[in-house]
Amino acid sequence: MSALWMRQIGAVMRLELKRTAFSKRGWWIYCLAAAPVLISLMHWLMARRLSRNHTVGEDSVVFAAMFVWFFMRGSLFFGTMGLFSNLFRGEMLEKTLHYYFLTPIRRELLVAGKYAAGLAVSLALFIPSVALSFLLLGRHFGPAWTDYLTHGPGLSQLGSYVLVTTLACVGYGAVFLVCGQLTRNPMIAAAVVWVWEGLNPFLPSLLKKVSVVFYLRSLCPVEVPVPPPFSILAVETDPSPFWVAVPGLLTVALILLIYAAVSARQGEISYGE
Amino acid sequence: MSNVITFENVSRFYGEVLGVNRVSLTIPPGVTSLVGPNGSGKTTLMNLMSGLLRPTDGKIEVLGISPGNPERLCKILGYCAQFDAFPKGLTGYRFLYSYLRVHGMSDAECDARTRAALELTGLTGAADRHVAAYSKGMRQRVKLAQAIAHDPQVVVLDEPLNGLDPMARAEAIALFKQWGEQGRYVIVSSHILHEVDRISDQVILLSQGYVVAEGKIQGVRSEVRDQPMQILVRCDRPSVLAARLFQDDHIVEAMIRGDGKNLLLRTKDADSFYLLLNRVILESGLVVESVAPADDDVNSVYQYLIGGEGGTA
Numbered sequence: 403m404s405a406l407w408m409r410q411i412g413a414v415m416r417l418e419l420k421r422t423a424f425s426k427r428g429w430w431i432y433c434l435a436a437a438p439v440l441i442s443l444m445h446w447l448m449a450r451r452l453s454r455n456h457t458v459g460e461d462s463v464v465f466a467a468m469f470v471w472f473f474m475r476g477s478l479f480f481g482t483m484g485l486f487s488n489l490f491r492g493e494m495l496e497k498t499l500h501y502y503f504l505t506p507i508r509r510e511l512l513v514a515g516k517y518a519a520g521l522a523v524s525l526a527l528f529i530p531s532v533a534l535s536f537l538l539l540g541r542h543f544g545p546a547w548t549d550y551l552t553h554g555p556g557l558s559q560l561g562s563y564v565l566v567t568t569l570a571c572v573g574y575g576a577v578f579l580v581c582g583q584l585t586r587n588p589m590i591a592a593a594v595v596w597v598w599e600g601l602n603p604f605l606p607s608l609l610k611k612v613s614v615v616f617y618l619r620s621l622c623p624v625e626v627p628v629p630p631p632f633s634i635l636a637v638e639t640d641p642s643p644f645w646v647a648v649p650g651l652l653t654v655a656l657i658l659l660i661y662a663a664v665s666a667r668q669g670e671i672s673y674g675e
Numbered sequence: 676m677s678n679v680i681t682f683e684n685v686s687r688f689y690g691e692v693l694g695v696n697r698v699s700l701t702i703p704p705g706v707t708s709l710v711g712p713n714g715s716g717k718t719t720l721m722n723l724m725s726g727l728l729r730p731t732d733g734k735i736e737v738l739g740i741s742p743g744n745p746e747r748l749c750k751i752l753g754y755c756a757q758f759d760a761f762p763k764g765l766t767g768y769r770f771l772y773s774y775l776r777v778h779g780m781s782d783a784e785c786d787a788r789t790r791a792a793l794e795l796t797g798l799t800g801a802a803d804r805h806v807a808a809y810s811k812g813m814r815q816r817v818k819l820a821q822a823i824a825h826d827p828q829v830v831v832l833d834e835p836l837n838g839l840d841p842m843a844r845a846e847a848i849a850l851f852k853q854w855g856e857q858g859r860y861v862i863v864s865s866h867i868l869h870e871v872d873r874i875s876d877q878v879i880l881l882s883q884g885y886v887v888a889e890g891k892i893q894g895v896r897s898e899v900r901d902q903p904m905q906i907l908v909r910c911d912r913p914s915v916l917a918a919r920l921f922q923d924d925h926i927v928e929a930m931i932r933g934d935g936k937n938l939l940l941r942t943k944d945a946d947s948f949y950l951l952l953n954r955v956i957l958e959s960g961l962v963v964e965s966v967a968p969a970d971d972d973v974n975s976v977y978q979y980l981i982g983g984e985g986g987t988a
Contacts, residue, residue, distance in 0.1 A: 410779045420764060421762060425764070505774055507779070672689075673758065
């Protein structure tokens with residue numbers, strides 16, 4: 403990649419970071435990232451006061467459930483939606499996209515710069531959120547928790563959660579970038595994706611694989627069963643192996659980004675006037 | 676590289692709504708004004724030229740470059756669009772600097788060009804203020820600065836005089852004229868016809884998506900044959916001149932105006948009138964102070980071809 407391209411991507415990233423990372427309109431995304439940390443903090447504080455009647459292992463399952471049902475279905479999903487769908491759609495609404503389109507940057511690089519900025523912000527928000535939530539949740543166990551982290555499976559689990567978070571940002575980021583670029587109202591597209599991802603446990607094996615959440619759940623270190631009464635409807639499928647899940651997700655994200663780049667190349671500026 | 680901007684049979688439709696239709700144009704260096712009522716296709720034409728829109732049909736080339744190639748086009752073209760919107764949280768300086776960085780320029784070059792553009796548009800003192808806090812006139816000027824900061828050969832300006840106070844407007848007009856004289860391609864759209872008149876080397880008149888006329892304004896006026904030309908003659912005995920002129924068929928109307936020495940006349944054949952005037956001067960010893968066309972300005976041509984009054988300041 404030429405030095406010019408790097409400079410141009412860097413310039414786009416700087417502008418986007420200023421726009422997305424430090425905007426007042428993004429307050430709800432910061433709340434989404436902070437909420438699990440607060441939940442873990444409350445759990446720690448309450449567990450310190452109340453009698454301890456559960457084990458470290460049980461807390462790791464609690465965290466796994468929180469990760470699957472709150473992080474993946476809530477924080478990460480809606481957080482990445484807010485960040486990435488606004489990269490193009492936000493500029494269309496604010497009528498500022500034409501400033502980029504009037505610079506001699508390859509539109510593919512514009513997509514790359516915007517995506518990289520969105521990814522940087524989402525990783526900066528959600529990886530610390532996941533790590534802090536995990537570390538705080540079992541803090542009330544004291545030395546037993548430290549031992550779980552250093553000598554037990556704790557750090558490896560944390561590593562897996564960080565990997566899943568990263569891949570979720572990569573995957574959902576690409577999905578929502580395309581949604582924001584191609585649809586006038588990305589919320590509708592996001593709702594469709596959300597319902598589809600939510601139905602994933604109940605879908606036949608083949609359809610399960612046409613989603614992001616299936617691969618992410620395959621990479622989670624602790625399995626979370628579907629709670630009753632929905633468990634009756636759940637379809638059991640073997641999780642996707644690591645060597646399929648990771649390259650698969652990255653490939654899907656890459657395909658979506660290529661599509662976004664082609665769309666940007668053919669794009670026009672029409673602010674709906 | 677070609678040295679003109681060309682439109683070959685260009686059409687653009689928004690769904691079933693016509694933007695411009697079968698436009699064929701050649702725009703040489705200098706100041707070219709796009710004139711027409713709202714919805715006539717001025718902005719569409721500018722957006723097509725700058726690659727923000729794609730033609731439904733036809734071919735456009737800007738100095739030999741297709742607008743479908745933004746990597747090359749945007750190096751030589753600057754566009755001051757009509758949208759009064761700016762990325763949030765940026766100062767005037769940071770706004771110009773940031774988009775120059777997207778051009779791929781070095782930090783030092785961006786800084787120098789930003790400062791030069793701010794100075795040219797009189798915004799040096801407000802460089803560190805947020806654009807959101809600028810007045811409408813300042814926002815218009817910072818858009819102008821952004822359009823010219825990379826020193827483009829082609830400058831496209833959509834209603835650039837909007838919101839400017841008379842002083843800033845005069846400065847902007849002087850700047851456009853200067854760029855035109857430097858051999859740049861300055862394409863301006865404006866409703867303020869008497870100001871367009873002052874700066875234009877040529878005009879393009881648009882109505883309902885069609886090019887009604889193009890070229891030097893005098894040339895365009897002479898092509899409007901169904902409207903008699905108005906000529907103002909200042910002489911010592913206008914009544915004698917009027918009486919003599921009415922003996923010829925092509926004189927439609929003659930009025931003595933002002934201090935009694937001005938004769939405003941309308942003729943269907945300007946060339947014949949000038950020959951006749953020469954004869955009258957020789958025959959009657961008329962003392963003529965001045966002879967000037969009275970309706971070869973943009974406003975008159977606009978009225979004749981499109982109808983209605985053009986805008987004023």
